[in-house]
Amino acid sequence: MxxxxxxxxxxxxxxxxxxxxxxxxxxxxxxxxxxxxxxxxxxxxxxxNRLASGLTRRTTRAFGVIVPDVGNPFFTLVVRGAEEAAWRAGYHVILCNTQADLERERGYIEDMLAFQVDGLLVAAVSDQSQPHLKLLTRNGVPFVLIDRSVAGFKTDLVQGDSVSGARQLVQHLIGLGHRRIAMITESDEVSTARDRLQGYREALEAAEIAFLPELVVETSTVDPRLACQATLDLLDLAETPTALFAVNNIAVIGVAEAARARSLEIPRDIAVVCFDEVDYASRFHPFLTVMSQPAETFGTIATQLLLDRLAGRVAERRRVVVLPADLVVRESCGAQLPVS
Amino acid sequence: MxxxxxxxxxxxxxxxxxxxxxxxxxxxxxxxxxxxxxxxxxxxxxxxNRLASGLTRRTTRAFGVIVPDVGNPFFTLVVRGAEEAAWRAGYHVILCNTQADLERERGYIEDMLAFQVDGLLVAAVSDQSQPHLKLLTRNGVPFVLIDRSVAGFKTDLVQGDSVSGARQLVQHLIGLGHRRIAMITESDEVSTARDRLQGYREALEAAEIAFLPELVVETSTVDPRLACQATLDLLDLAETPTALFAVNNIAVIGVAEAARARSLEIPRDIAVVCFDEVDYASRFHPFLTVMSQPAETFGTIATQLLLDRLAGRVAERRRVVVLPADLVVRESCGAQLPVS
DNA sequence: GCCAGTTGCGTTACCGATACCACAAATGCA
DNA sequence: TGCATTTGTGGTATCGGTAACGCAACTGGC
Structure with a gap:
């Protein structure tokens, strides 16, 4: 046929x-x-038939991109950047959506290996992704980590500056007079969550504000529903926080929902900031103050690193690219904006 | 290695x-x-090595899913549904994001063919996708169209009820007293846009409201920026509309932006409704009244149809599944909601 | 007109896995 | 015990391409 x-x-x-x-x-x-x-x-x-030609040549001119959630605007843009750069270089991109599930991640990594992709871009689920990634090294398939590092893995990496970004966000809140600042985060097996918590602590420390463990709520995975519940718990504290830092754009959705459920108005009753743009939603009220990362650039640079390896133009050692984030002040933090 | x-x-x-x-x-x-x-x-x-095993067996147990924009929450959910169903059946999904670009769509279809996928799910860019799809039939690769039909193609199809959905949305607006209702739509080479325009006209006709061509603005592709400009144009009319129907969840973002740019409050100054949930954003203000489609079900059913074909359990003729949409009344239409 | 180099195309072997057949050893049953 | 069947394993050809090589026919410089 x-x-x-x-x-x-x-x-x-x-x-x-x-x-x-x-x-x-x-x-x-x-x-x-x-x-x-x-x-x-x-x-x-x-x-x-690329199965056939891939067999004889030792290349498929395709690579895999593995992300936890394509629906997350951050990763959507990462993927777009990667696709764009790959396309220009004559490579094709196979997209895999793990839904932050380790099982599925392993499945997709095996799949990509099975399809003989020339390399991969991986935004790993967590540090527990380590065994899957070992499969790649054992088969000699190059890959670049995106957004998250994985404990004990010394490969090429493109990440944001989570520590400094979080510190700036929290400092901004402190500058607005907040002292009781809560954080909604996720498992500390995810490097970005770990780093952002660290930035949060650093900002508090610099302002000589005591770190209160009860103000940090960790959800098992990042999900609006869980974040909403976590926020409600925070709002049930005897002494409620006056400001909230959400670990990313997904968690903040739950925060906004919880505020609404309690009839709290942002930022009048509570200030809110988060990491990453919320894309379309950031054009809606509450207009969120965020630490914006150049998501598309994550994708293009990671692709570049990978293409370099594939072409053998290898800086033998691992390369780590840290992309700076930008504080975008909107309304949710309660800052008085100059009339534009 | x-x-x-x-x-x-x-x-x-x-x-x-x-x-x-x-x-x-x-x-x-x-x-x-x-x-x-x-x-x-x-x-x-x-x-x-699946390249090798795929050569001898005549199957890769993988299929492609081609969508115009994975960042669109509707398609994100379609993909999730498809992945879920495929996974359960022991199939793997390769995701392709065309960015509504015909060139790229053709490239991806060729790629999927080249990788010998067993079948495809395709949300086509427009009627102009026809030549690419012909490649599939000529190579005997089964596929199911999702969301959009393609003129002159009689294949399995899973779509929403755009005509009736649009009619209901507009009738709802009419019921609230609106007579001057504008529509932001996209190229009428996209079947859903065509159908929704038709539903819009039917609703007007049933209420004996004249159809005014100047109240319908068509953007070349669906994009918040273009929709924003289109809305601004509408708001510049001598007699401005009192209500706005956006063809989908992406267009409505631009509508909200335009309203804000003109300092119009939704729904006080202008009512807004659209097709499809805006996902995360629909939890933000303005709380949009939408025609909600069961996006995930689109994916699971389309996968089911495809798996049936692959298994040879073929209803020889094409099968068309039409999934009903649900009117979800929130605040943007200006309806008085009962206190919950 | 001769020989070296080029051009245009075909032959053969092989990439890594599997379908199909073969076959020795173990097992079952009378 | 004898013969049919089952069990466990290996050999060979093949899937659809391509690398490597071969080789006629043409080209051109002397």
Missing amino acids: RVTIRDVASKVGVSPMTVSRVINASPRVSDETRRRVQGAIAELGYVP | RVTIRDVASKVGVSPMTVSRVINASPRVSDETRRRVQGAIAELGYVP
Whole structure:
């Protein structure tokens, strides 16, 4: 049923090898033959079988991108950046969505290995992704970590400056007069969560504000519902926080929901800030003050690192790229904005 | 570098064939041998080469899902539903994001063909996707269209009830007293846009309101910026509309932005409704009244149709599944909500 | 006109896995 | 014990391409 190179060859009356040469733009084919072969390819709708060509050449010119949640605007942009850069370099991208599930992550990594991709970009679920990633090194497949580092893995890495970013966000809140600042975070097996908590602590320490464990709530995974519940718990404290720092754009959704459920108005009753743009939602009220990361650049740079490795232009050691984040002050923090 | 079946075989001291049997859970292997082979597989980190096995068997147990924009919450959920259903059936999903670009769509369809996927789910860019899809039929690869039909293509299809959904939304606005209702839509080469415009017209007609062409603005593609500009144009009309119907969740973002730019409050100054949930954003103000579609179900049902074809359980004719949409009344339409 | 170099194309072997067949050893049943 | 069957394993060909090589026919410089 599927059209093969032999179908094309016999239609034109040449050998499969000649068709192969036309496909791969080899110069050793006469113009006349080339034209006839191209005609047959178009007419039959022939598409070369990459399983077969991937077998003989040792490359598929494709790489996998594994992210925990394509629906998260941050990762959507990362993927877009990666796709763009890959496309320009003549590579194709296979996208895998793990839904932050380790099981699934392992499955996809095996899949990518099975499909013989030339390399991978991985935003790992957590430090527990380590065994899956070992599969890659053992098979000699290069990969670049995005956004999150994985404990005990010394590979190329593109990440944001979570420590400093979080510190700035919290300092901003402190500058607005807040002293009782809570944080909604996720498992500290995720490097970004760990780093942001650290930044939070540093900011408090610098302002000589005591770190209160009860003001930090950790949800098992990042999810609006869990974050909402966590926020409600915080709001039930005898002494409620006056400001809230959400570990990312997903958690903040739950925070906003909880505030609404308690009829608290942001920022009048409680100030809110978070990491990452909320994309479309940041155009809606409450207009969130965020630490904005250049998500698309994460994707393009990671792709560049990977392409470098594939091309053998290898800086032998691992390369770590840290991209700065930008404080975008909107309304949710309660800052008085100059009239624009 | 890559571990092959021969590496495993020679390590254990059996033939590759025996290893293959272990991988594929053939019963004709002694427990003893099976254990030793499995040990070697784990130890070497061997992952079977699917390029090779895909060549001999005629299946890869993978299928492609092609959508215009994974960042669109509607499609994110479609993908999630498809992944879920595929996973359960032992299939793997390769996700392709066309960014509503025909060129890219063609590239991805060729890629999927090249990777010998067993089938595809396609949310096509527009009617102009027809030539790409013909490639699939010519190569005998089954596919199911999602969300959008493509003119002249009689294949399996899972879509929403756009005509009736749009009619209901507009009727709802009319019921609230609006007579001057504008619509922001996209190219009428997209079936859903076509159908929603039709529903809009039907609702007007039923209420004996004249259809005014100047109240319908068509943007070339669906994009918040374009929708924002389109809305501004509408608000510049001598007689401005009192209500606005956005063709989908992306367009409505631009509408909200435009309203804000003009310091109009929703719904006090202008009522707004749209198709599709805005996901996270619908938890933010303005709380949008929407026609909610069961996006995840789109994915699961489309997958089911595809799996049926792959399994040969074919209802020979095409099957069309139309999923109903639900009017979710929130605040943006200006309806008085009962106190909950 | 001769020989070296180029051009255009075909042949053969192989990538890594599996379908199919073969076959020795173990087992079952009369 | 004898013969049929089952069990466990290996050998060979093959999937659809391509690398490497081969080789006629043409080109061109002397």
